[in-house]
Amino acid sequence: MLECVDPAGRGAGAWRHGDAEISGFKINEPDVIHQAFEDEVVVVDLRSGAYFGLSDSATRAWKMVGPEGVSTAGLAAAMRSIWPESTAAIEADVCQFVDQLLAHDLIVPIAACPSPLPAPEGMVPAYGPPVLQKHSDLQELFLLDPVHEVDPGAGWPNLPEQGGSVVLTVAPDRERLVARTPELTLLIHRTTGLYAVLDGEAHLLWSRIASGPATLTAGPFTDALLQAGFAVVVPLADTPAPSSEAIAVAPEPLPTPPLAPTLHRDLEDTLRPWISRPLPLPAAEPLPAQVITAAFDAYAAATAERCGTGFAEQAFRLGGRRLAVRTLPGQDVEALLPALAHRAETAPHAHDAPAHAGPAHDPPALRITLFTATELPASAPLAQVLLTLAINFSDAIGPRGELLALQGSGLSGHYDPGTQLLAVLDRAGGRAWVVKRDEAPLPFWEVGSPLRFLLHEWFAAExxxxxxxxxxxxxxxxxxxxxxxxxxxxxxxxxxxxxxxxxxxxxxxxxxxxxxxxxxxxxxGKLKGPEDVQRLPALQGQAINADAFERGGTGKAVLxxxxxxxxxxxxxxxxxxxxxxxxxxxxxxxxxxxxxxxxxxxxxxxxxxxxxxxxxxxxxxxxxxxxxxxxxxxxxxxxxxxxxxxxxxxxxx
CATH class of the missing domain: 3.90.228.20 (Phosphoenolpyruvate Carboxykinase; domain 3)
Structure with missing residues (x-):
């Protein structure tokens, strides 16, 4: 057990675990990773496959650990600054929470005592003890690769010598996203999880880099671009040779801003990929789309036959488009429909319709077949995909859940290992299939915002x-x-x-x-905890999700x-x-x-x-x-x- 030997939390060595003095701790990387879902955090132990849910105060404590770790006394002080009225309870609660983390080997002791990261911003709920909840139902699925493979000798990235010249070009990476206005450039790199805004000189300089390799003076600006993955160094051997009419001298480096852009790190867990494997090129002879779509149709029909019922179809109008959703009555996936019910064609009180809404009974632009099936399909190729997802999903999906078997087929697919939802979109045919591969209750984020990955991709094309x-x-x-x-x-x-x-x-x-x-x-809508109910008493007891805090769970209440x-x-x-x-x-x-x-x-x-x-x-x-x-x-x-x-x-x- 962890023992607090300085109840005031003022000393650097104020905690003891057995005979060892604990000055601080850090996350046990790379064996332990974490993923943010909205403002929730799930911690995964890659060695055992167990994952852990965190209460609100535990989530805030975990986020303050940071990459370098934190002193135990500093963490307790930071928690007291968030909830000053609960100072008496926090010392013992944090001690017990750290003891849980050590017991599950999610953290390791460190000798140094860095200060905690700033407390996460946002609405501050009433204080509750930090709680760690262990789950083991996805042990076979959490077989993830390391997020980064770093050369221990050179480090990552290998930065150029300061003050010299460096030739940079835009990183040829689909994970680098750019939002531009005439005055600003926002850069996002989803592999590193970093993003930054460039304005003034930096904005103009990025435009120059984006138009082709540019020679710059190495310094804080170029270092930041390289660290975040926005740009890469062009080896001298790859730079264009000067023409015969040009003067054969090295180009004068472009002046660079004296300060580096601010690299924002607060969304690292949200932006980073699930696995580090890059999305491969399409296979030379991918399965034809008609083979895959026929397999899903047959899978849905066989599931309906086993259930002894047929599919029921309901039409919805979203974004001025008519969509139809087919479900098998009585299956757990029907929990995804209430969030869309207000846009059902029979829904009353709909108003403020845009002018191009169209007639109520035009053919659906997209028909989604939604069902739960734990059995394997008769189609051998589809059965092989589902088996791979069950045994080691990282062999079957790309960095963000892309279904690799569909690369080059003209279809797109996505698999979420946490909810075991597999979605396949046939955009050209106006069809989609969503298969839930287990019968576990759906978490609050799916009940409240269903089918969002599928709908995002389809609506983007519109x-x-x-x-x-x-x-x-x-x-x-x-x-x-x-x-x-x-x-x-x-x-x-x-x-x-x-x-x-x-x-x-x-x-x-x-x-x-x-x-x-x-x-x-x-x-x-969603309520996070009891303090929200106090502000909105009319919504008390109205949650529709099984994991709502009002029902004894740890999830938000979906209303x-x-x-x-x-x-x-x-x-x-x-x-x-x-x-x-x-x-x-x-x-x-x-x-x-x-x-x-x-x-x-x-x-x-x-x-x-x-x-x-x-x-x-x-x-x-x-x-x-x-x-x-x-x-x-x-x-x-x-x-x-x-x-x-x-x-x-x-x-x-």
Whole structure:
């Protein structure tokens, strides 16, 4: 057991584990990794296949460990600064939590005592002891490769000597995404998990690098580009030789900004790939699309026969497009449908429809067949894929869950090993199949925002854009609440709809950038914990997900807002402004104009990081959406009840 020998937590060696003094600890990498889902964190032990859920305070403590570790006393002090009213309990609670981490070998002691990283920002809930929950049901699936393979001698990356010349070009990597305006460049690299905004000289210099190899003076600027994976060094042997008419001398290095751009690291876990293997080139002779689609049709038909029932079809209208979803009555995957129910063709109280909505009974543009099947299909190729996913999914998927067997077939597929949901899209045929490979209850993020990976990819081809944000509004239009998880988007949106404003969505909305319109995708909202229920007592006990905290689970409570307040649901609204919620101690909410750089940083990385198929097209559509719109930091203030009036002043009732 871990023993606290200095209850005040003031000494560097204030903890003891057996006979050993523990000054601090760090994550036991590379054997232990973690992945962020919204503002939740899941810790995975790659040696045993066990994974661990963390309570809210445990999540905050884990995030403060950082890559270099943390002193135990420093961690306790940081926790006390977040919850000063719970100082007496925190010392013993943190001691017990660290003891759990040591017992599961998730951390290792260190001699140095670095300070903790800054506490994660966001709405601060009421204090609860940090809790670690172990799960073993996915042991056979968590067989991941290391995230990075680093040369221990050279380090990574191998930086050029300072002050010399270096030739840089853009990294030829599909994981590097770019969002550009005339004045700014936002760079995101999803392998390193880093992102940065370049403006002024840096923005112009990046344009030069992007147009071809550029010779620069090595320094902080070039180091940052290399460290983040935005650029690579061009070996001298690969630089073009001067023409016979040119003077055969080395080009003069371009002047570089004296300061490096800020590399943002707060979304590393969200942006990084699941496995390190690069997406391979298509096979020389991939399976034809018709073979794969026929196999899925036969698989669905055989499953229906085993269930003794036929598929029931329901039509929905999302983003002005008609979609049909086929399900087998009574299966657990029906839990994915309530979030879409407000957009069912028979749903009442739908209003604010855009002009091109179309007739109610036109053929569906996309038909999704959704079913649970734990048996293997009769098709040998499909059965082999499913077996590989069950035994060692990292052999069957790419870095973000891409189904490797479909490369070059004209189809696309995605597998989520956590939920065992396999989705395959036949865009040309207007069909898709979603197969759940076990009968475990679906987690809150799937119940609240179902089919989002599949729908994101399909809608992107239609020119519509998934947006990580909430949207509420009034008679004059809506505001988009943007920012990373924990910024206050959900709480603000739910307070507004509870006060009578119109509700488009929470967490994910669908934007039409060409029209400046935000469509409703999901008629759900989420509460994080009991403190949210205190602010919104009308929503107490309304959760529809099995893992909700109100039901004794550790997940958020998914709320059927469209069923509770159907008259307040909006099919969509014209976008009038973008708000970035921020905690503040002001007496009342207030708006402060924000810069274009702050807007892009708050909207783009958190959106593309949550969508495996995101690419530069997503970045372009997001830039188009916000162009010319007023954007503000919304300082939330000390009294949340005043927020609806502040937003109503922008949008009307």
């Amino acid at each position: 020119g519509l854009q998934f947006v990580h944000g909430a949207c509420v509004g009034g008679s004059r239009g809506g505001v988009l609440l943007a920012g990373p998880g924990g910024a206050g988007k959900s709480t603000t949106a739910l307070l507004c709809v509870a006060a009578g404003l119109r509700y488009v969505g929470d967490d994910y909305c669908l934007a039409d950038p060409a029209r400046g319109w935000i469509h409703s995708l999901y008629g759900t 059927p807002l469209a069923a509770l307040w159907p008259e307040r649901m909006a099919e969509g609204l014209p976008l009038r402004a973008i708000l970035l919620p921020r905690l503040s101690s002001d007496a009342a909410p207030r708006l402060e104009p924000c810069s274009a750089a702050e807007l892009l940083l708050s909207l783009v990385p958190s959106t593309v990081g949550k969508l495996p198929a995101a690419d530069d097209g997503d970045c372009r559509r997001l830039v188009q959406l916000v162009a010319g719109l007023p954007a503000y930091v919304l300082h939330l203030g000390a009294d949340p009840s005043l927020l609806p009036a502040a937003i109503e002043a922008l949008t009307g009732r």
